[in-house]
Amino acid sequence: PGWDQEPEGERPEARDGIRCSLSSDSALSKPLDEAFALWKKLLEKPGVPSVRSPEQTLSSLQLLAALYRLQDKPIQALESLLLLRSLCRRLGDGLGAADALSQISRTLLQLG
Numbered sequence: 097p098g099w100d101q102e103p104e105g106e107r108p109e110a111r112d113g114i115r116c117s118l119s120s121d122s123a124l125s126k127p128l129d130e131a132f133a134l135w136k137k138l139l140e141k142p143g144v145p146s147v148r149s150p151e152q153t154l155s156s157l158q159l160l161a162a163l164y165r166l167q168d169k170p171i172q173a174l175e176s177l178l179l180l181r182s183l184c185r186r187l188g189d190g191l192g193a194a195d196a197l198s199q200i201s202r203t204l205l206q207l208g
Contacts, residue, residue, distance in 0.1 A: 107180065128163055132176060134162070139179050144186050154183060154192060174203050 135157060138145050146152045177200045178190035184192035 125167055135179055139182055150187055170203055170207055
């Protein structure tokens with residue numbers, strides 16, 4: 097084979113198989129956006145929400161914010177962290193609320 101042809105049986109480099117587009121990005125973030133919308137609706141009412149596991153909900157909100165940061169969506173990450181802080185306050189979790197504020201501050205500084 098010539099210099100511009102791949103030898104038989106060789107696989108193309110991994111990056112050749114990766115294709116990113118706005119539509120695939122949107123498709124990947126759609127479940128996150130839906131989850132965010134559900135948590136926002138749940139937490140818009142005052143008081144402690146009736147969820148099966150408040151601790152799991154806190155973890156899920158932390159994970160949601162982290163996934164938004166990985167997708168380079170800092171505004172959505174901030175909104176998730178604000179929900180997290182709100183839930184921590186409602187549950188009387190001062191340490192969790194402080195941690196959420198710390199993450200909010202870090203995210204805002206990165207937006208700089």
